[in-house]
Amino acid sequence: GWAEYKWGFGNLEGEYWLGLEYIHQLTQSGDYELRVELGDWGNETRWAQYQHFSLTPEPLNYTLSLGDYQGTAGNSLKYHQGAAFSTRDRDNDFNPRGHCARTFHGAWWFTACHESHLNGRYHHGRHKSYGDGINWMAFRGHNYSLKYSTMKIRKTNI
Template identity: 50%
Template sequence: MLFKVFRKCSRPRDCGDLYASGQREDGIYSVFPIHHPAGFQVYCDMTTDGGGWTVIQRREDGSVNFFRGWESYREGFGKITGEHWLGLKQIHALSIQGNYELRIDLEDFENSTAYAQYGTFGVGLFSVDPDDDGYPLTVGDYSGNAGDSLLKHNGMKFTTKDRDNDHSENNCASFYHGAWWYRNCHTSNLNGQYLRGQHTSYADGIEWSSWTGWQYSLKFSEMKIRPTRDPENK
């Protein structure tokens, strides 16, 4: 499958800017957030629910190891056209530019799909030094048909296997083989192991508990953000 790389719109801040400039094709684009002037490449979803989405995470085939340390999650890893994590640094740079919303698309191994959408989203919104502060999550205003499995994580710092910021006696990332804004520990674990459906271990796969419980690892997840729109213009 071929993926196009687009360069139209000189210094777009995100995929929302590109959509506003007339771009309508899904693909790889360069964006230049206000506080990250060097820019970086992202995958833009220009078709789902009105388009303009900047993809920040995708799981689809288990080809990329997501059980990684802090530096990898800060800088990002994987392939933009496939499985990847954009990077906490990049997600922060995007989300501090204004008001953003988050959409999470999910699919199980029976090809059923669901989504969760949050009208409020940000990472390190109130941090002077977001890395030192742990890139805390701000999320709110749920809608969708997957059920809410993220609001419990609101306000939590990000935890990896080598940096424990959760409220558990154990390191939740190590225990559940992932990395996330764990509390004590989770209701979602989208960076967990790629376990292909029902599994006997507990809550260590790609989990969205309100939809498929704690012992079913999803086939596909995609997290994406865009500037909040006026409801009449969605």
């Protein structure tokens, strides 16, 4: 739920989420960029990089802010610009007819609902359930769950 995504969970050697609060605090200390690395089940890799990455504080639900995109993955995170983070126990999406985190089985910066979702179910490649895997719309679409994804941030004004 919300508390886990706020404070982080997992193991650095495997699945790991740093924590929204720590990411927010980091991104307030200077200018940061976000790099997303994606891999499919055929060992094809893609990347997306965003300048001026930051998250708002918790009272604003860790709203996502992104600058310019470059990369090979396609700009599937742009759709989420200005979206608040949602979990199964906290619905902050823009969807008046549903709850994206519950529908798609994972927490993310949902709008109504997503073009990317890197916290979805871990299906093996192509699957029949729409949009509930590890998805990046511009790289394999909503019916394909990626093998892995990483999100890395670094300070740019060192």
